[in-house]
Amino acid sequence: MIKFEKKNYLYKIYSFLPIIVLFVSVLNEFDFNYLNLDYFSFNFPFILIFYFALKEYNKFDYLLVFIAGLINDTVVGLPLGISSFSYILVCIFASYLRNITIRPHLIKDWFYFLFVISLINSINYSVLFLFFSYELDIMFYIINNLFTFLFYVPSSYFLNYYLKAIND
Amino acid sequence: MASSRDDFIIAIRSAFLKKTTKQKFSLLTLVFLSIFIIFLSSFNFKIVNNLRSILNEVVFRSSFIVSIPENFIASSYKGILEYSNFYSEFNINKKELENLKAKEISNEIIISENNELKELIEDYRFSSNKILAKVIVDHDSPFLKTIIINKGSLDKVKIGTNIYDKSYLVGRVIEVNFRTSRVLLLSDLNSSVPISITPGNVQAIIIGNGDNTAEIKYIKDNLIDNIKDQGIAYTSGTGSIYKSGIPVGRINNIDNRFLVNFYSDFQQLKYVFAEIEEQETDTETIIEDNTDDYSSSSTEKIKLDILDEELEILRETNEKFLEENQTLKSQMNNSNIKILKLQKTLEEQNNLIKQNSIDQKELSFLRMNLIYSSKCQKSGFKKGFKVGTQEYKNCILNKGKKAND
Known part of the structure; x- marks a missing residue:
């Protein structure tokens, strides 16, 4: 297991790794698009935000999540604020789940995550279609939703290891 | 029942408003802020657009830098794929190049033809x-x-x-x-x-x-x-x-x-x-009217001007054709009159020629009549023909020889 000396620079970078990865993923749209797999896409920021908001990780600042949303809008070309709104909604739902849960369970979290991302993607689609007259393929949203949901469990295993290393 | 509703409200309130020591803003504040930004971005304010431009500049450059590793992996992956297909692609490309060379020549011809035609119709380019x-x-x-x-x-x-x-x-x-x-x-x-x-x-x-x-x-x-x-x-x-x-x-x-x-x-x-x-543009008038502004309205104006000019040219050409037509008509009438006159003259001359030949025949008959009338004329002692009959005439023309002789 990796062990860090606290107040070490490496430790600081490691503790801010979720936020760094979040910023990298929104700047880079980390989604393996270059593999040219038809319809394959997933929303990695949703997984990251939901997981760390659920775990109430103190280095995961909501303001930075909000800024990450603005950057995502700029990169993708969506109206400013749409992604920030989505990310903050993910935080709210995760925070609510954390407050009502006494004994956390991965499967329950997983299906709750499906409900959250479906709702948020629906809101996203509706706002873009109704208020901004964007032509969007709903199939892409559904598939993106599905893959994001499927990737949550393997991602949470990795992220559990990360948190364990921090706590140790 | 009441306690479960209280729990729900507490959980919601906590989710929206609770801040840990590290959090600078509550989630409710950030939700309102994001809604406010969405509203602002839906309107076309100059300040918002400028701010957005600056943000875009920074984000795009950052995105380019952040994407370097992924782009490197992607380009390496593509490079390996390309290298493995190198020889087969080379052969295909070779054939394609030959086809393209042939096509390029015909394209050049078409382009030059097109330019010539454009110049011909004085189109603007x-x-x-x-x-x-x-x-x-x-x-x-x-x-x-x-x-x-x-x-x-x-x-x-x-x-x-x-x-x-x-x-x-x-x-x-x-x-x-x-x-x-x-x-x-x-x-x-x-x-x-x-x-x-x-x-x-x-x-x-x-x-x-x-x-x-x-x-x-x-x-x-x-x-x-x-x-x-x-x-x-x-x-x-x-x-x-x-x-x-x-x-x-x-x-x-x-x-x-x-x-x-x-x-x-x-x-x-x-x-x-x-x-x-x-x-x-090619035409002077268009150059005069043309400014640095290439807006759609000026383009439309130029097109209209060209169409007006074309119309004017067509009208002038039409008038010229009409004039020529009139001249040709009058020329044709004159020619017809001349032809009629000439025909009449020709007819007269033909008649004269005919008359002349008749006169010539008559004269020759009279000359021969003077010589051979004694031989052909009927008298009390001699056989002959009555003067004025066809037989008498034949006899004269045969120089006094009768048909029976």
Whole structure:
């Protein structure tokens, strides 16, 4: 297991790794698009935000999540604020789940995550279609939703290891 | 019941308002802030646009830097694939090059012919400056098919500027910053392009389907049969969104759905050309009227002026033709009169000739009559013919020899 000396620079970078990865993923749209797999896409920021908001990780600042949303809008070309709104909604739902849960369970979290991302993607689609007259393929949203949901469990295993290393 | 509702309210309130020591803002504040930003971005305020431009500049550059490792992996992966297919591709390319060389010659002929014809009709031409731009962000997002290039308003790129990959159309600029611009690719769902399809010269509108192809959406029902598989689609220039005559792709008929396979591979774009248009005209009047502003209204005015001139030329030509027609008519009448006169003269001369020949015959008969009348004339002692009869005449003409002799 990796062990860090606290107040070490490496430790600081490691503790801010979720936020760094979040910023990298929104700047880079980390989604393996270059593999040219038809319809394959997933929303990695949703997984990251939901997981760390659920775990109430103190280095995961909501303001930075909000800024990450603005950057995502700029990169993708969506109206400013749409992604920030989505990310903050993910935080709210995760925070609510954390407050009502006494004994956390991965499967329950997983299906709750499906409900959250479906709702948020629906809101996203509706706002873009109704208020901004964007032509969007709903199939892409559904598939993106599905893959994001499927990737949550393997991602949470990795992220559990990360948190364990921090706590140790 | 009441306690469960209280728990729900407490959980909601806690989710929205509770801040840990590290959090600077509550989630409720951030929700309102994001809604406020969405509202602001929906209106076209100058300050918001400028702020957005600055943010875009910073984010696009950062995105380019952050994307370097992923791009390196992607390009390495593609490089390995290309290397493994190198020899087979070389052979295919060799054949294709030969075909293209042959086609290029015919293209050059067509281009020169086209220029000559344009000069002939005194059309106005566009000379364009294509500037090379680097694609700095291309995430191939499944939602919006856009790319970011490193040329902006400082390089005279404007909203609507056409973007090319070699000579093929790629898309148009939809957002301009100082040094960067966003290009909406033709494959995007929001992209519609008026095209002409050859053979058949069918006009249609294609709309991207988000999958590196586009579909023909608007076409007259009776013209759908005129479209042939593997037909060539090029921009028609209708609506002045895209310049006319730019190759777009080939038509592919799949189950009665007409798809356009773009010539350019949008996933492989590294460098593109942005076309900055400069308009030049041939006629002096147009040059006088033409200013640096190439807005659509001035273009329309120029077109109208040209049409007016053409109309004037046609009117003048028509008048000249009418005049010539009148002259020719009068000339024809004179000629007819002359012909009639000449015919009359000819007839008179013919009559004279006839009369002359009759007179000649008569004279010769009279001369012979004087000599041979004694031989042919009937008298009391001699056989002959009565004067004035045909037999007498024959006898004279036979020099006094009778038919019985």
